[in-house]
Amino acid sequence: MNPLFSLPRLLFNAGLLALSGSVMAQPPASRSVSVPLTDLSAFQKTSANWRIVGDASASLTQANTLSTQPGTGVLANVPPAKFENGQPYNIQTVQEFGDIDLELDYMMAKGSNSGVYLQGRYEVQLLDSWGVRMPKAGDNGSIYERWDESRPEGSKGYEGHPARQNASRAPGLWQHLKISFQAPRFDASGKKTENAKIVRLELNGVLIHENVNLSGPTRGPIANNEKPTGPLFIQGDHGPVAFRNIQITTYGRPRPELTNLNYEVYKGKFEQEPAYGKLPPEAKGPTSDLSPFVTTLNNEFLVRYTGTLKVQEAGEYRFNLGVPGGGGVLRINNKPVIAKADWRGNGRVELPAGEMPFELIYSKFVDWAKPNIGLAVSGPGIREYSLTSPIADEESTDPIIVEAPTNTLLRSFMDLPGVPATGLMGQNNRGAYRVTHAVSVGSPEQVHYTYDLDNGSVVQVWRGTFLDTTPMWNDRGDGSSRPTGMVQRFGRPALMLAPLATDQVAWPTDTTGSRFRPKGYMLDDQDRPTFRYTSFGATVQDQLRVLDNSHGLRRELTVQNAATPLYARLVTGTAIRPLENGLYMVDGQVYVRIDNAEGAVPVVRSSNGKQELIVPVKSKLTYSILF
Structure with a gap:
């Protein structure tokens, strides 16, 4: 039957x-429309700081610089050295919108400042907030303040909404913004009956606003009145910024x-x-x-x-x-x-x-x-x-959140979304890859990582809140936890170190023959771990520490008694681009900087449709993950 x-x-x-x-659980059925970035015809006339280009890049170290490449597909703002009064340095769409979902990628130059105004009136702030621990209303992804000059000094700005946590990436990296916006409602006489609302706002995959009422325009709008529709408006008079993949879904039917x-x-x-x-x-x-x-x-x-x-x-x-x-x-x-x-x-x-x-x-x-x-x-x-009403007495599970006010370690399973697995071991109920011997390490600097004891590899790094352990500890939990901040994952775990006859030999896919043996970890006086293991006859100490200003992690590998020369595979990606001073950009999402390789020469190579950054290891290798 x-x-x-x-x-x-x-x-x-x-x-x-x-x-x-x-x-x-499912996306809306409405069709999204891409804002064409082959020319500026979708926008009202603006000054020459706005241009269509093929690509953009920004320095990690040099403030307010944005370089562009010829072509189409990217909207770039390269402000002049000096702003002149009366010039339209901002940009806005020809078309006006009511209820929308807006989704786009953007890149901030170091120290830069911009903003996206929904209907030209309600600003979501764009800012280089790299390393900020406690976001304010002027930080990246926050909803900017309203402003009233008649109010007393120190309280002219009001009703700003800081992001729940800092989910920002480093300058020069592409960031992803996703907004669901509900326009204000008006009756037949034009009287406002309902405030505008940010229904939901995600920055780099992290929910940072939900059901935020907007009682009126924020500071610097195109107009202080409110209307059923308005243009998408982008600030261009504060600093360099670039946009791509602008998708708008309209509602209101x-x-x-x-x-x-x-x-x-x-x-x-x-x-x-x-x-x-x-x-x-x-x-x-x-x-x-x-x-x-x-x-x-x-x-x-x-x-x-x-x-x-x-x-x-x-x-x-x-x-x-x-x-x-x-x-x-x-x-x-x-x-x-x-x-x-x-x-x-x-x-x-x-x-x-x-x-x-x-x-x-x-x-x-x-x-x-x-x-x-x-x-x-x-x-x-x-x-x-x-079509159904919420149940008032619905019993819901409060999330079990583990914070890291001090250096904190937690053992759990860790599932990697989008990474397929085969067999019963190393997978969860949905077929995704499950790291079964994971240690997540949290820090008061709000920079965290997960370490795989089976391979001596870093699985993921993230910034923000530490862990959601609800699936681990609620009811009949499944043993897994989840990072709750802006996560950068590094794919399916593999050995960090391997002997290669040449720098073109394929990286081993598992630990067979490696004689890999985890030896636990040692804690320093601040409860920060140094992981230990043996692999291919070598004894390895693996230490990760948070960088100054919460900019990322520095990793130091110390290798002793290696029977054969070893290589370290630092990262894999679709595109690994060498920059200046040992810095590499990976897929526009994360930087890797080689700080000390004892004179060894790094190699970016192609393998199985991907690129890999590998480097020979003598006795010590130090590099940083910046995100």
Whole structure:
């Protein structure tokens, strides 16, 4: 028998999987539009500091310098040495926008300052905030202050919103900004009925703002009034900055509506959908909401909701369904949209404009899960929203966050998203690579790293908050923890050191034949570890320390009694670019600087479609990871 509903095989934590009334796991169905960067036609006339180029680069050490290469695809601001009054050094789009999702890459020069103004009125600050520990409203990713000259000195700026944590990269590295913005609302007379809002803002993959109300324009807008629409405005009179991959998704189209809702409750454990005509319901009647509390039963029941879905605009719609503790089915216009949801599911469907039959089935049969329903929809010009109401008394799991006010070590599994694995060992339930002997090391400077004891390698580095250990310690935890700041990962772990006959021999893919043996670690008087291991007959001490100003990590490898000459593989990437003074840029995301190689010559080489930075090791090698 192939049951309609079945319990998923890999469910270990009810608290983590319990859903509220909203299911927001999938991206919106609306189509994004790229702002063309082949010329400046998408923007209003501006001064010559703004130009279209093929690439941009900025120095890590020299302030306010941005170099460009000919071509297209990058919008660069190279300000003049002296600003003249009356010149339009800022830039704004021709098109105006209301509700949008904005996604873009940007690069700050050292010491530079800029900002993105949504609707030309609400500024998200762009700044070289490298190494800042406690962001303020003027730091990178923060929402800038409002300003009132009539207020007393020292309080003219108000209602600024600092980023939750500093998720910035170093100057000269590409950063990624993702904003969901809701425009202010107005009634028919033009009176504002709802403030503008930053629904969500991520910087370099880290959530730093959520549901922030904006009572009015921040300092330096194009106008101090508020409107339903406005242009995208970028500040150009403070310092050099470059942009690429500007994507805008617009919203504001009319939402589908559920009407004429009714429910029927059937008592029993239904792993297959019953024949409703042959089975009398325990209860039935009209309802105003898709709520599991139309019944007092906590387990072994099925609720069938029927009604009408009113769609005002034809197009493709995407539905996300959460049905904790059981399974579900969604049908619209008498056709299955989600044919089988085990705890959760999603589906997409082309819908015509008009009214059509709606049917939702929720079968609850797992006794330790709390009943709940979440149904969300997105569509053409419609940001995903919930068709169900949040449950006021929903039991949620508070995250178990480990901070690092002092140097802190924690052993756990560490999963690497996007890194595939094969076999049962070294993978998690989703097939991603799992580091099974990981030590994460946190510092009060808010620069942290994870070390793999099986390979003597650095798995990842990050800046910000230390670890989320909720999946490790909540309920029947799975033993893993997660970094909670801006993370730079280094791919699947491999041996740090290996003997190579020449600098073109392929790097070993595992530890077979290496005689690799971890020997633990020693703590200094500040509880900072130095890792020890033997490999290929050599004894190795591996020490990582936070750099001044929280700019990254310095790593020192000390090698003794090596039977054969060894190489160290410092980093792999798609593109490794040599810069000045032993500095290398890796994929525009991180710098590696060789501080002392005892005269050995580094090599950037190609291998298996990637590039690798390797260097011969004599007795000591020191290099820095700057990010």
